[in-house]
Amino acid sequence: MAYAPVPDLHIMWLLHLCDAHQEMQSWAEAAQCAVAVAGVIMQALVGRNDAVWSKEHVASLRKICPIVNTDVSAEASAAEVEGYGASKLTVDSAVKYLQLANKLFTQAELYHFCASIQELIIPVYKSRRAYGQLAKCHTSLTNIYESILEQEASPIPFIDATYYRVGFYGERFGKLNKKEYVFREPRDVRLGDIMEKLSHIYEAKIDGSHTLHIIPDSRQVNADELQPGFCYLQITAVDPVMEDEDLGSRRERIFSLSTGTVRARVFDRFLFDTPFTKNGKTQGGLEDQWKRRTVLQTEGSFPALVNRLPVIKSESLEFSPVENAIGMIETRTAALRNELEEPRSSEGDQLPRLQSLQRILQGSVAVQVNSGVLSVCTAFLSGEPATRLRSQELQQLIAALLEFMAVCKRAIRVHFRLIGEEDQEFHTQLVNGFQSLTAELSHYIPAILSEL
Numbered sequence: 001m002a003y004a005p006v007p008d009l010h011i012m013w014l015l016h017l018c019d020a021h022q023e024m025q026s027w028a029e030a031a032q033c034a035v036a037v038a039g040v041i042m043q044a045l046v047g048r049n050d051a052v053w054s055k056e057h058v059a060s061l062r063k064i065c066p067i068v069n070t071d072v073s074a075e076a077s078a079a080e081v082e083g084y085g086a087s088k089l090t091v092d093s094a095v096k097y098l099q100l101a102n103k104l105f106t107q108a109e110l111y112h113f114c115a116s117i118q119e120l121i122i123p124v125y126k127s128r129r130a131y132g133q134l135a136k137c138h139t140s141l142t143n144i145y146e147s148i149l150e151q152e153a154s155p156i157p158f159i160d161a162t163y164y165r166v167g168f169y170g171e172r173f174g175k176l177n178k179k180e181y182v183f184r185e186p187r188d189v190r191l192g193d194i195m196e197k198l199s200h201i202y203e204a205k206i207d208g209s210h211t212l213h214i215i216p217d218s219r220q221v222n223a224d225e226l227q228p229g230f231c232y233l234q235i236t237a238v239d240p241v242m243e244d245e246d247l248g249s250r251r252e253r254i255f256s257l258s259t260g261t262v263r264a265r266v267f268d269r270f271l272f273d274t275p276f277t278k279n280g281k282t283q284g285g286l287e288d289q290w291k292r293r294t295v296l297q298t299e300g301s302f303p304a305l306v307n308r309l310p311v312i313k314s315e316s317l318e319f320s321p322v323e324n325a326i327g328m329i330e331t332r333t334a335a336l337r338n339e340l341e342e343p344r345s346s347e348g349d350q351l352p353r354l355q356s357l358q359r360i361l362q363g364s365v366a367v368q369v370n371s372g373v374l375s376v377c378t379a380f381l382s383g384e385p386a387t388r389l390r391s392q393e394l395q396q397l398i399a400a401l402l403e404f405m406a407v408c409k410r411a412i413r414v415h416f417r418l419i420g421e422e423d424q425e426f427h428t429q430l431v432n433g434f435q436s437l438t439a440e441l442s443h444y445i446p447a448i449l450s451e452l
Contacts, residue, residue, distance in 0.1 A: 004069070007040050007089070014040070017305060022104070025186070028160070028303035031104035031113070032065050036305060038097040039068030044089045051091055052127045057120055063266075064113050066301060095124055102140075110160060110265060110303070111147045118144065155356055159187050160265050161303075164194050165238045165272065165296060165311070167215075169223050170231030172206040178223055180311040182238065182270055184302045191237050198233055206231055218274045218294075238296065240267035247271065247295055248317065249327070268301035268309075286379035291319040322393045325376045329400040332372075336360055336407045340414055354418045358426070361415060365408050365433040373401065374440055381444040401441065402451050408434060 003010035018033035039061050045051035046058055062068040098117050105113040118141050125133040151158045164183045168176040185194055195214055203212050215234035226232055274292045277284040297313035339357050380389060380397060412430055419427055441448050
């Protein structure tokens with residue numbers, strides 16, 4: 001940003017960064033650099049009123065790359081005086097970098113960004129009546145939207161990257177000491193990979209008299225309690241937060257991330273859940289297991305020009321043991337209901353639907369794995385624990401269990417309609433499992449027999 005008043009230096013720096021990201025195969029970050037270059041040129045052209053674009057187009061570009069400034073400055077509009085040269089600040093050069101960004105976003109499989117970029121290129125070819133180029137743009141748009149549909153139709157949620165919260169503790173870290181960052185890493189990078197990578201980087205930066213330690217869990221760190229003379233890295237896997245996500249929902253997040261349509265994947269909030277008990281242990285029985293949800297806000301959004309952004313805000317909320325139990329049951333119910341209500345376009349779609357339905361049903365009512373629901377009843381509906389629950393909590397838990405069983409029953413009926421002769425035995429196992437589970441639950445909720 002220090003180079004912003006001098007567009008030639010600004011562009012040179014951004015292109016150098018773009019090349020560095022491409023060497024690292026950080027396609028999304030490289031694409032953001034190309035978008036930023038196009039933004040610098042577009043701003044200058046809009047400021048001189050000699051382009052097909054307007055301030056609204058610059059604002060559209062800013063939705064992809066927030067570092068693009070929507071305020072067209074006097075410096076940008078008079079950029080050729082600063083040495084970049086009017087001949088290089090042209091519509092064609094802006095289109096060149098938009099096309100580069102489109103290519104890089106395609107490699108990153110971030111197709112929503114590609115669609116937005118094509119919408120900025122099309123007005124140029126329209127103004128020139130370049131019908132051949134327009135045909136190519138619209139063919140490209142067709143391919144982009146088909147790719148988006150393919151991502152949305154996939155039973156496995158699309159993940160474009162993994163994210164990690166990294167906390168730095170230790171005097172030898174200098175300005176990084178007591179700071180937290182969120183790192184954006186390739187989708188195949190696991191927790192052990194980033195631990196090894198960062199250990200290698202920072203062990204080389206601190207002298208031999210300081211030892212580097214990794215804090216292996218996500219507990220809250222009190223820097224004053226850490227040993228002086230040591231350097232610590234706390235690395236925690238975090239999940240991006242969807243724009244309209246209910247952070248107060250007690251459901252397990254594996255469901256909330258796997259439903260809904262794929263949107264432009266711009267994230268500036270992340271969360272992680274930490275199990276704990278009031279007696280200081282991390283894990284306990286269901287009746288003792290609390291959960292702390294921590295939400296982090298970053299300075300700027302991903303994907304960005306760089307791979308890490310500082311955390312500027314951190315908030316947390318806690319879920320009680322019974323809220324966790326209700327959330328677990330609601331998650332299973334929602335997963336089943338989502339499978340039943342998922343629209344299918346043709347008969348050919350029935351096989352994958354049957355397979356996913358069988359997988360979820362088997363995890364819900366098969367005798368060997370239904371202990372999850374039964375253990376909730378044992379923990380909260382028998383003896384003393386039941387008397388410790390508030391009336392509202394008790395009602396919510398019973399309602400969640402009844403709803404879960406009702407959806408299971410409906411799913412078994414749908415399963416019967418979908419199967420052939422070869423699956424009859426498996427269906428019989430599901431029915432028997434459901435009946436056994438109902439009988440077990442009736443000891444805790446007698447009304448379940450009349451409800452089902």
